[in-house]
Amino acid sequence: MLTRIDHIGIACHDLDTTVEFYRATYGFEVFHTEVNEEQGVREAMLKINDTSDGGASYLQLLEPTREDSTVAKWLAKNGEGVHHIAFGTADVDADAADVRGKGVRVLYDEPRRGSMGSRITFLHPKDCHGVLTELVTSAAVESPEH
Template sequence: MFMRIDHVGIACHNLEEKIAFFERTFDLTVVAREINEEQGVKEAMLHIADGDGGASYIQLLEPLSPDTPVGRFLAKRGEGVHHVAFGVPDVARALEEIGGKGIRLLDEKPRHGSMGSSIAFLHPKDVGGMLTELVQAPDH
């Protein structure tokens, strides 16, 4: 079902400072920036590598306000890993399969994600405490 780790989402207070850190420290390059009103974030995708299953990224997330999911995460836990996203060939089918195994779905159907992808989230309490995202690349 999983083709790769698509990205690791990292919550941060200041997107520009965190981008500069990852560029300077790890020689990563920003390949996309987006404001996602639905999710309440400003984000940047930094390319790590390409593999047989597709590319992998670091996704930096700055909340648009404190009352968004990422804003609440930062207030409670501080900066750090917010979620792990796995690439799948078909998000709708993956949701059906995973939901059929008793895992609670935060999204019943796919929605808009970064760089034109389709995404959905799984309930962290059913996945070992890890917020898990499923990502279908736009070319699939």
């Protein structure tokens, strides 16, 4: 079951400049940074609020690290902006199987590593009214079946 807006993924050309925009404009601070080689992104997580399911909601700022990454291709086509949205769940495996069973294309056979040790998968935007949608189970949440 999806229990929170986990994050909004925002693609940018320059992570440091964009982090500074969010800090200077709104006072949002960096909670975590990492490079995800598999996804081809350098990212910063800005924590905005805690959520009623024991998790939190973040902005995830994404800068591509290589030109063949999906985010680099997306930026070349669309320019900077909202790249995806992510819903949090205690059990990404179960929810991915559930939505796959309903005919929504799930982009990974098995969840992959996301921010801060989370496990993530993506749903095809064409099956989700144009919204690239991520499902995420954070590392802090133990999923009983896995």
